[in-house]
Amino acid sequence: xxxxTQRIREAAKRLLAEKKVDVVxxxxxxxxxxxxxxFLAKSPEQVDQLLWDGNCGINLANYLSGRxxxxxxxxxxxxxxxxxxxxxxxxxxxxQLYILGAPCHGMIDGRRITEELAGKEPLQVEEENxxxxxxxxxxxxxxxxxxxxxxxxxxxxxxxPVVYDELVGDLVEEQRDVDxxxxxxxxxxxxxxxxxxxxxxxxAPCIRCYACRNACPVCYCPTCFVDESRPQWVGKTVDPTxxxxxxxxxxxxxxxRCTDCGACERACPVGxxxxxxxKKLEKDIKEMxxxxxxxDPESRPPLDTYRPDDPRDFAK
Amino acid sequence: MSEIYIAKDKFPSVLGQLMGKCPxxxxxxxxxxxxxxxxxxxxxxxxxxxxxxxxxxxLFHPQAEKMFDFSLSKGDPEAGILKExxxxxxxxVILGIRPCDARAFQxxxxxxxxxxxxxxxxxxxxxxxxxxxxxxxxxxxxxxxxSVGTGPFDKTGLDVLMVDVGEGYLFQASTKxxxxxxxxxxAGEAVSGSVAEKADALKKGAxxxxxxxFSVDAIVQNPTLDLFNAAFWDEVQFSCINxxxxxxxxxxxxxxxxxxxxxxxxxSRIRLWDSCMFPLFTFHGSGHNPRSQKLQRVRQRFMHKLKxxxxxxxxxxxxxxxxxxxxxxxxNIDIRHVARLMSASCVCPT
Numbered sequence: 001x002x003x004x005t006q007r008i009r010e011a012a013k014r015l016l017a018e019k020k021v022d023v024v025x026x027x028x029x030x031x032x033x034x035x036x037x038x039f040l041a042k043s044p045e046q047v048d049q050l051l052w053d054g055n056c057g058i059n060l061a062n063y064l065s066g067r068x069x070x071x072x073x074x075x076x077x078x079x080x081x082x083x084x085x086x087x088x089x090x091x092x093x094x095x096q097l098y099i100l101g102a103p104c105h106g107m108i109d110g111r112r113i114t115e116e117l118a119g120k121e122p123l124q125v126e127e128e129n130x131x132x133x134x135x136x137x138x139x140x141x142x143x144x145x146x147x148x149x150x151x152x153x154x155x156x157x158x159x160x161p162v163v164y165d166e167l168v169g170d171l172v173e174e175q176r177d178v179d180x181x182x183x184x185x186x187x188x189x190x191x192x193x194x195x196x197x198x199x200x201x202x203x204a205p206c207i208r209c210y211a212c213r214n215a216c217p218v219c220y221c222p223t224c225f226v227d228e229s230r231p232q233w234v235g236k237t238v239d240p241t242x243x244x245x246x247x248x249x250x251x252x253x254x255x256x257r258c259t260d261c262g263a264c265e266r267a268c269p270v271g272x273x274x275x276x277x278x279k280k281l282e283k284d285i286k287e288m289x290x291x292x293x294x295x296d297p298e299s300r301p302p303l304d305t306y307r308p309d310d311p312r313d314f315a316k
Numbered sequence: 317m318s319e320i321y322i323a324k325d326k327f328p329s330v331l332g333q334l335m336g337k338c339p340x341x342x343x344x345x346x347x348x349x350x351x352x353x354x355x356x357x358x359x360x361x362x363x364x365x366x367x368x369x370x371x372x373x374x375l376f377h378p379q380a381e382k383m384f385d386f387s388l389s390k391g392d393p394e395a396g397i398l399k400e401x402x403x404x405x406x407x408x409v410i411l412g413i414r415p416c417d418a419r420a421f422q423x424x425x426x427x428x429x430x431x432x433x434x435x436x437x438x439x440x441x442x443x444x445x446x447x448x449x450x451x452x453x454x455x456x457x458x459x460x461x462x463s464v465g466t467g468p469f470d471k472t473g474l475d476v477l478m479v480d481v482g483e484g485y486l487f488q489a490s491t492k493x494x495x496x497x498x499x500x501x502x503a504g505e506a507v508s509g510s511v512a513e514k515a516d517a518l519k520k521g522a523x524x525x526x527x528x529x530f531s532v533d534a535i536v537q538n539p540t541l542d543l544f545n546a547a548f549w550d551e552v553q554f555s556c557i558n559x560x561x562x563x564x565x566x567x568x569x570x571x572x573x574x575x576x577x578x579x580x581x582x583x584s585r586i587r588l589w590d591s592c593m594f595p596l597f598t599f600h601g602s603g604h605n606p607r608s609q610k611l612q613r614v615r616q617r618f619m620h621k622l623k624x625x626x627x628x629x630x631x632x633x634x635x636x637x638x639x640x641x642x643x644x645x646x647x648n649i650d651i652r653h654v655a656r657l658m659s660a661s662c663v664c665p666t
Contacts, residue, residue, distance in 0.1 A: 038647055062557065235577055
């Protein structure tokens with residue numbers, strides 16, 4: 001995966017120099033461990049800032065909505081699926097994009113590693129041969145990369161980009177026989193009371209900063225329902241009713257559109273696992289409609305499709 | 317000003333006695349993160365913490381606070397009259413707060429407690445609270461307090477500074493409230509020369525480990541319009557997703573919204589944290605939004621903290637270098653980097 005950086009830079013330089021694109025969207029080195037910053041290279045001189053490693057977890061498709069220029073974009077599996085969702089929802093045109101596909105090895109869960117360090121502060125992080133070497137003042141520890149992936153990456157079945165113009169690395173073997181919904185089934189099995197409590201506890205730390213929503217590529221509504229002010233639909237307090245309304249409605253609004261890229265959980269400053277909501281809906285969509293979001297650019301999402309022969313009465 | 321020493325093995329009983337006298341708040345491990353909470357038992361407090369996930373500002377400026385209640389009932393002679401919601405102003409102690417966070421309250425005072433406007437709840441809470449801070453022996457890598465006019469052992473915002481000297485704590489009072497606090501503690505011992513020396517060495521070590529990350533003076537000296545029109549904002553703003561994380565975790569972001577919530581015939585007027593990162597923050601009744609673009613909002617936050625505030629109050633920048641926004645920004649926008657851009661000598665667009 002280390003080799004990606006060079007190939008991303010070469011491709012970006014070429015695309016910008018040949019004026020095939022106006023900008024190239026990728027990542028540059030972050031200022032703190034386990035973080036890289038989304039970066040827009042506008043000239044060939046800037047491409048050397050672009051890089052790739054296991055800390056490029058932000059979903060870059062989030063930055064595409066409404067752009068009018070021609071964009072080169074580095075896309076791992078989930079970014080590419082969200083590009084497909086954007087195409088299906090007319091948020092961007094395919095001809096505007098030159099997709100640099102980055103077959104993904106999964107992104108690192110820096111928080112879990114930081115927890116393992118039990119108070120020792122990581123200062124340097126290096127990836128090598130399937131290991132993550134973390135060092136700080138007076139310590140160095142090594143972690144098995146596979147064991148410390150973001151939770152969504154560990155169960156990802158689309159690591160290769162589903163749409164691309166050029167690859168910046170060899171395609172990777174997709175994971176099969178992954179049980180994506182073990183945790184969802186566990187919650188499904190709870191009594192209504194226990195389920196309610198589970199969700200209440202899950203979102204209790206929420207501070208309504210909307211980092212989850214704003215990091216989400218499919219949350220691009222010009223005005224989100226929580227921001228409607230004429231009239232205002234949702235209270236702005238941290239009362240459980242208000243917090244609940246936000247999380248429940250948001251989850252339903254991304255049903256059949258969420259690609260489980262994990263951007264929401266990665267962004268949350270208080271560590272809420274809101275994928276517990278979206279994964280349940282992902283499972284429902286899969287079971288009821290046999291549909292996976294963002295995999296097929298030709299197939300419309302089930303919840304925005306109408307067929308005259310729909311067997312359900314409510315559609316008539 | 318007086319100082320005492322309390323051995324760590326005696327500290328829980330001292331704390332227990334204190335908790336019998338008044339509510340005590342301190343850093344408590346909640347789930348995976350530390351937050352400030354009311355101590356129920358002496359062992360709840362974790363003074364081995366780095367810093368809390370959220371700043372302690374909610375203790376003075378809650379995220380959602382009922383200011384008034386009112387009735388809209390037709391038969392009620394007091395319908396439509398705002399009545400102050402009862403609030404708890406009992407004297408209290410905040411124990412183990414970091415010097416940067418305590419200093420932040422003083423910066424916030426310039427907004428809530430001025431000659432023309434005094435926010436009654438902020439002011440009373442400030443008056444009835446004793447801040448017993450904990451010096452940072454090992455500042456974190458994202459801390460930059462020494463670059464913004466405070467420090468890991470800064471007593472400025474505190475009534476008492478505690479220093480963890482290994483076997484015990486050194487308590488140094490720096491205000492009258494602090495003196496009274498120390499006088500009320502049992503089991504205090506005289507401070508030995510070795511303890512004083514140790515604390516001094518820890519202070520030098522902590523301060524020396526930090527260095528200066530950027531020049532506040534250079535930002536203050538740069539003309540406002542040059543900074544406002546600088547080309548670098550375009551690059552800074554690109555990755556921003558306009559969430560409220562930086563403002564909500566920040567100890568010096570005080571902006572709020574006021575809303576009435578009504579259910580049937582009763583209502584409350586509520587004060588809520590707001591964020592200049594949200595488009596709604598500046599959305600006018602006319603439909604116009606003076607900060608409709610992301611760039612304008614991102615620029616506003618940094619300009620307010622590092623340029624407008626020092627220009628208005630002449631008392632340093634509105635940042636205490638706690639590093640929370642640096643650690644928690646989902647897309648790695650780093651105020652230290654932005655401050656360096658703002659302090660560079662040439663900031664004009666080419």
